[in-house]
Amino acid sequence: MTQNVAEPRPGPTAGKPVTIAIDAMGGDKGPVPVIAGMARSAAKNPDLRFIVFGDKSRLESLISKRKPLSGRVDVRHAEGVVTMDAKPSQVMRNGKNTSMWAAVDAVRDREAAVCVSCGNTGALMAVSMLRLRKTEGVNRPAIACLWPSRNPNGFNVMLDVGADIRADAEDLLQYALMGTSYARVGLGLERPRIGLLNVGTEEHKGRAELKQAYDLIDAAADTARFDFVGYVEGGDIPSSRVDVVVTDGFTGNIALKTGEGTAKLISEALREAFRHSVLSRIAAVLALPSMRRLSKRIDPRRVNGGVFLGLNGTVVKSHGSADATGVSAAIKLAYQLGAAGFHERVKARVASMSHPMQDQGLIGQNNGFQ
Amino acid sequence: MTQNVAEPRPGPTAGKPVTIAIDAMGGDKGPVPVIAGMARSAAKNPDLRFIVFGDKSRLESLISKRKPLSGRVDVRHAEGVVTMDAKPSQVMRNGKNTSMWAAVDAVRDREAAVCVSCGNTGALMAVSMLRLRKTEGVNRPAIACLWPSRNPNGFNVMLDVGADIRADAEDLLQYALMGTSYARVGLGLERPRIGLLNVGTEEHKGRAELKQAYDLIDAAADTARFDFVGYVEGGDIPSSRVDVVVTDGFTGNIALKTGEGTAKLISEALREAFRHSVLSRIAAVLALPSMRRLSKRIDPRRVNGGVFLGLNGTVVKSHGSADATGVSAAIKLAYQLGAAGFHERVKARVASMSHPMQDQGLIGQNNGFQ
Known part of the structure; x- marks a missing residue:
């Protein structure tokens, strides 16, 4: 909300209510910090509305104590809870009655613009894939995170940080496109600089799929209106050389946790x-x-929220152990994405670029997509 | 030198002179910090001797100003210098007259116990592979680094951090064995705890080669006298859960630089x-x-020195931009490895375990190897 998106926005803009679906039960600490974070966000932002899923009587009791939430929360009962150690496959089979499933369904049914959950990442991605389905043209969804950096706005974007453990060259190109949209909406950058994570900055290094991805991303840069800075290394992730770091989910997850x-x-x-x-x-x-x-600058709670990209709907994954500050940061991010019509933008971008090589002439004339 | 290796040492021990071969020319800052670092180490450790390779007249002038080096340095002229941006393949073809090549050859010819270079990592590994050759039974050499950690001795070992960009399950097993030897000599740990880097600690996660490596390393633990703690994540690298983190060179390099x-x-x-x-x-x-x-604890100069493992001779790679403190730390590490007969230990360990599955019965009776 502090950053403005420079380009004109086609979707709904700030001022209109934005409804966020909240899975209140899945985090390590249960619903208390979730409701506290909602109250904190609601006090700051009059446009926020919530649909909250979980143990109804417990949630209503917690919500009744928070004035900023009065009249702005729709509480829906969900019997089941996805535990932090639940296997994604089990949740996909038996998770219909959980607060996580119901919160994702609220986005699927267009009741909410974005879903926020502190739950188990693997299960949340599995349920999101199952219920929202992949956006047309996307092979592998990705999780994008914000990373403290030396850039003027203080952050870079990195993706994928754990949605999938493999990515081929085409997937990495799609990450570059989705990351571009995210940097526009999330960081207000008109023309983000994209880098491809590798072990060396010289062009002769690295794995074969990275060389292919290098060429694909390089060729797409003009059309998709980003700058390609080429290969970047681990040390560049927090640098001001780059705005969006593209990598496979295995490497990105290791880097994030390291x-x-x-x-x-x-x-x-x-x-x-x-x-x-x-x-x-x-x-x-x-x-x-x-x-x-110092701690305000590097506090991981301030950048809380991995965004699932490439699905038919936006899901924000908050840290499992997030406190009220962390949950509030995730809600802020969700609001920002919802208000900017982020999901539709990513969809338009990927659709326009889904055959970048074949369609280049055509796409070159179309500068209107996000 | 501050840590003792608990087990009896078969090789030469402290008190005997140890000769280190120094490539004085390859670093970003030229020979000045290299000679300064040598002087610092020599003042602390009377057992150190050096053979130094580079521009003879320049080196002799620098050395003459350093009292602790008096009578302890053999200066050998080398015309060529491997620059930081040189391609490894070019150096392999045309690098015979360089200080790097000559310093590695001093280890090959058993004139020096260990080689130290601040030069280009790729070129140094290429020259080391060419001149020293791989230890029998090793498919891929690895670079091991020390990482500040919460362990009592303050460090963990991680390998591979950049020698190679791929590693299959057998390679990862060899890294576990070589890392065990390194942790014994470098950190004085009798029975190191080995972890395999992955994106999740649950056994069902991760890539196929990691699952295979998990089983191989698990099966080798008793015979090779290490504890296998299973999968570890990026956040565990500086933890006290583990002493040696095993991973492929691509992931390890990204993690190190991140x-x-x-x-x-x-x-x-x-x-x-x-x-x-x-x-x-x-x-x-x-x-x-x-x-x-604080900075003493986390200062990267204190842990300066990647060790090349799996070659017929030990090479320590110092940071290209190392100052005297950094060079001195790399020399200290080289001395420690040289004095403990590290190279012979790794060789014996890998040879004993090169067919862990087939030979397990036989190897089980042999507890004498390092």
Whole structure:
């Protein structure tokens, strides 16, 4: 909501109510932080409406204590809960009565613009694929995340970070297209810079499918209105060289978790360093505002929310252990995507580019798609 | 040198001179930090000897200014320099006159126990493969690095971090065996805990070759005297769950550079946070000792040195932009590996386990290998 999308928006814009479907039960901490996060978002944004799925009496009791939610929440009972260790295949077979399933169905039935869940990623992707189906022209859906970076807006986009463990050259091209749409809507970048993750920046390195993807993405850049910066390395993910980092879900997931793990190790070491002596404890008190500024910049809760791309509807996956701040960040992102008509944009883009090689002449004349 | 290897050592031990071959020319900063790093190491460790390769008159002038190096360095002239952007194939064809080539040959000819170079990684691996050849039984050599962790000794081992971009299940088993040897010598761990990097810790996730590797490594654990903790995720790389993280070179390289990039982003943000106001500058002064403790713990220069494993000789790759501290850390590691007869240990281990499935009965009785 703080970033503006520079290009004219064809879909619904801010000011109109946007309804978000919430799976309130699937996270590690149950519904308490979910309702707290909803209240926080609702207090900031008068356009938000919610449909919340889960244990009705428990949810109603929690919601009744939160003034900003008054009159803006439709509570729907769902008996079942998808646990964090549930296998996706089991949930696909037996998950019809769960809050996760029902929340995804609210997007399928166009009751809600976007679904938000703190639940099990594998199960959420499986249910989303089953109920929403893949967008025409997409082979593999992807999960996109925001990553703290040196760019002026503070973030880069990376995808896929875990929807699938393989991606061929065509899939990587589709990730570049979907990532372009996401960077426009999520980061307000008119012409995002796309990079392809590899082990070296020289063109002779890397796996065969990456070389093919390099050529496909390079050829699509002008038509799809992004800049292709070529190969980028792990160290470039938080850099200002690139806005969107494209990779397969296996590599992206390892990179995401390695980055999170490194940040966590450093914060712990930082806390220990300040606890070391009387002098360092005094320093810690004086340094508190500086540390708050720092942690605000790199706090993973602020970038909470992986977005599922390539489905007929938008799903935001919040961290399983998200607190109210994290849930509120995921809802903010969901609102932003819903208000911008994000799903329709991605769909139009992928449809226009689904045969980039054959259709290039035709597509070259069509600059109106997102 | 600060860690002791608990098991009895068959090879030469500390107290005897260890000769290190140094490629003085290949790094980003030329020979100045290399000679400075050598001097730093020599001052601390009386057992170090060097053979240094490069521009003889320049090296002799630099060395003459460093007292600790007096009488301990054999300078050998090499006309050529491998530049950071040289292609490995070109160096293999035309690199005979380079300092890199000559330094590797000193290990090949058993004049030096270990080679250290700050040069181009791809070229160094290509020359090392060509001149030292692969150890019998090894399909793909690997590069192992140390990673700051929550373990008592402060580090984990990860391999492969960039030697090769593919690895099948047998290769990953060999990485587990070579990583076990490295953790024994480098970290002094009698029975290292090995983890296999994957996108999820549940056994049903991941790529097919990882499932095969899981079974192979699991079956080899008892005989090769390591503990197999199963799959680990990116967030576990700096954890205390595991001592050695096994992965293919593509994934390992991305993870390594992502971790380094994240650490760098956070340090920059930390510095900015402290520069923000007068109060934060005062806090910064008071916090200085705490920050020094922190940076000592996570300083990448302290863990400088990727070790090439699986060749007939040990090569340590230092960062291209290493300063004297970084070069000295790489030399310390090289000394440690040379003094412990590391190369012979890895060779014996891989030879004993090269047909783990067929030979298990036989190998089971042989507990003497490293």
